[in-house]
Amino acid sequence: MSITLLRRYDEWRVSTSCAQEHGIHGDEGELKDLPGTLEWQRWDCHDEDSRIRLTPALPSLPVIAKPNTSLSIAPGGNALFYIGIPMNVEIHGECGGNLRRLTSIPSEILSKTWHGDRSAGEVCYSLKTQARRHFDASDWLDHDVIVSVDLHNESQEPFEFERLFLDLGHFSIFTYENRLWANACRIRITESDEEGNDITYDSTPITPAESGQEVASAREGKTSRSTLRRAFASVIDVIH
Amino acid sequence: MTPLYLAAMPQWLQDFLATDLPWKILGAAIILIGGVLAVAILSRTALAIFGERLGPQGTMVLKKLIRYIGYAFAFILALNQMGLNLGAILGAAGVAGIAVGFAAQTSLSNIISGFFMIGERPFELGDIIEVDGIAGTVDTIGLLALTLRTFDNRSVRIPNETLVKTQLINVTRHPIRRFNLDIGVAYDENIGHVLKVMQEVAEANLQSLNEPDPLIIFTGFGDSSLNFLLGAWCVQEDYGTLRNTLPRELKERFDKENIEIPFPHMTLAAGKAFSPIPIDLIREPESNG
Numbered sequence: 001m002s003i004t005l006l007r008r009y010d011e012w013r014v015s016t017s018c019a020q021e022h023g024i025h026g027d028e029g030e031l032k033d034l035p036g037t038l039e040w041q042r043w044d045c046h047d048e049d050s051r052i053r054l055t056p057a058l059p060s061l062p063v064i065a066k067p068n069t070s071l072s073i074a075p076g077g078n079a080l081f082y083i084g085i086p087m088n089v090e091i092h093g094e095c096g097g098n099l100r101r102l103t104s105i106p107s108e109i110l111s112k113t114w115h116g117d118r119s120a121g122e123v124c125y126s127l128k129t130q131a132r133r134h135f136d137a138s139d140w141l142d143h144d145v146i147v148s149v150d151l152h153n154e155s156q157e158p159f160e161f162e163r164l165f166l167d168l169g170h171f172s173i174f175t176y177e178n179r180l181w182a183n184a185c186r187i188r189i190t191e192s193d194e195e196g197n198d199i200t201y202d203s204t205p206i207t208p209a210e211s212g213q214e215v216a217s218a219r220e221g222k223t224s225r226s227t228l229r230r231a232f233a234s235v236i237d238v239i240h
Numbered sequence: 241m242t243p244l245y246l247a248a249m250p251q252w253l254q255d256f257l258a259t260d261l262p263w264k265i266l267g268a269a270i271i272l273i274g275g276v277l278a279v280a281i282l283s284r285t286a287l288a289i290f291g292e293r294l295g296p297q298g299t300m301v302l303k304k305l306i307r308y309i310g311y312a313f314a315f316i317l318a319l320n321q322m323g324l325n326l327g328a329i330l331g332a333a334g335v336a337g338i339a340v341g342f343a344a345q346t347s348l349s350n351i352i353s354g355f356f357m358i359g360e361r362p363f364e365l366g367d368i369i370e371v372d373g374i375a376g377t378v379d380t381i382g383l384l385a386l387t388l389r390t391f392d393n394r395s396v397r398i399p400n401e402t403l404v405k406t407q408l409i410n411v412t413r414h415p416i417r418r419f420n421l422d423i424g425v426a427y428d429e430n431i432g433h434v435l436k437v438m439q440e441v442a443e444a445n446l447q448s449l450n451e452p453d454p455l456i457i458f459t460g461f462g463d464s465s466l467n468f469l470l471g472a473w474c475v476q477e478d479y480g481t482l483r484n485t486l487p488r489e490l491k492e493r494f495d496k497e498n499i500e501i502p503f504p505h506m507t508l509a510a511g512k513a514f515s516p517i518p519i520d521l522i523r524e525p526e527s528n529g
Contacts, residue, residue: 064451109446111443111448112449112478113449114449114452114473114475115451118414119414120415126449
């Protein structure tokens with residue numbers, strides 16, 4: 001995928017394309033080298049506006065991560081999973097002296113899925129994951145934001161990990177050794193009812209990235225222990 | 241002794257004030273003003289209690305109903321205050337009501353049906369519904385009829401009575417919807433392979449939801465084809481796009497996989513199937529010599 005940014009005629013122009021289809025080769029070139037077939041999105045700005053900023057972001061919809069193969073966690077056991085979520089590229093352009101969010105471009109188009117029953121629920125992105133148990137840098141693509149999920153089964157029954165609803169609003173993005181990380185998340189499963197479960201968001205990523213530098217803050221703000229219904233719902237969804 | 245302020249008035253005004261008519265008019269005015277206020281308070285209270293349950297259209301109808309009945313009641317009381325014979329008026333109104341009732345049976349039926357629809361709320365403003373084969377977006381819900389805006393931007397008025405009597409399909413009631421695509425492939429094709437390809441196409445489509453799972457089934461042996469059904473779920477907003485993209489993507493993939501979508505065809509056989517059709521030569525070919 002190729003993102004082309006152009007500042008021309010008092011406007012910002014952004015085009016997303018498959019570079020090879022449009023015959024774009026290399027990162028350098030002149031205006032006349034751009035193919036005429038590019039489709040542009042345009043934003044008005046002032047003559048003196050010139051700053052542009054690209055930041056990583058998590059997808060706008062919650063994600064349902066499904067491990068390729070399910071894993072049973074024994075009562076009292078815990079399991080740490082690493083899940084890679086393809087990042088979005090957020091483009092901020094200077095408009096009237098202030099940086100304004102122009103657009104958000106997904107690095108990978110994810111298919112959609114439904115969280116809830118057929119009468120009520122919400123649309124999410126679907127993500128098939130290896131749900132790795134150990135971190136190995138070579139397992140991940142450059143545009144993946146690595147989310148660590150630590151599941152603690154404190155119930156009396158074995159827990160079948162088949163799917164995980166991840167509301168991404170409380171995750172910040174950190175950079176550590178050229179990798180993108182999200183703050184760690186821990187889910188405690190005590191009973192199979194809503195009140196008996198808990199989800200905790202750490203303020204930093206898991207080791208070895210705990211000293212990573214924050215590059216994008218959480219959309220819905222940071223929270224150490226979520227009491228949101230949606231957060232509990234994520235645990236319920238893990239259970240069912 | 242006449243007070244000074246009365247003495248300054250013209251004689252006709254003095255005569256008028258000497259009767260009880262001014263007091264009746266004043267009483268009637270107070271009743272009318274009080275009636276308007278009472279209707280406003282009653283209307284607000286009723287809306288606060290029932291508003292959420294009735295929805296925007298039901299609220300509007302309830303508001304009108306309270307207003308009309310309240311105003312009529314206040315008007316009758318005001319007339320009574322003026323000393324008019326209400327018994328005669330109500331009697332005449334009753335006779336007129338019977339006559340009007342006979343003449344306006346259909347309208348009354350529509351109004352009563354409208355109340356049922358408001359109570360039941362099978363649809364809301366903006367929903368897409370289908371009635372008697374007419375599909376469109378609900379534009380207005382009135383006491384007598386509903387107005388649908390069809391997809392080619394025509395306005396169709398459907399009497400409430402029809403809505404009660406006939407089958408009504410609410411297309412957008414639920415947030416997700418399934419698009420069903422029937423497709424047939426040639427008898428030469430492998431059913432398992434076709435099912436796998438259809439599954440992959442459904443999974444790859446950007447509008448098709450992974451959950452609920454797409455419905456992919458072999459529906460039977462057709463006249464000219466093996467028939468399949470692909471039912472892909474999507475959110476309501478994506479339905480139009482899915483309808484366009486899924487058949488196209490399936491066709492492209494079938495082409496890629498060399499899966500044939502056959503034309504309807506007919507095999508002629510005589511007697512035993514697949515035996516050659518016997519041909520009788522009824523004249524010797526003419527010899528060239």
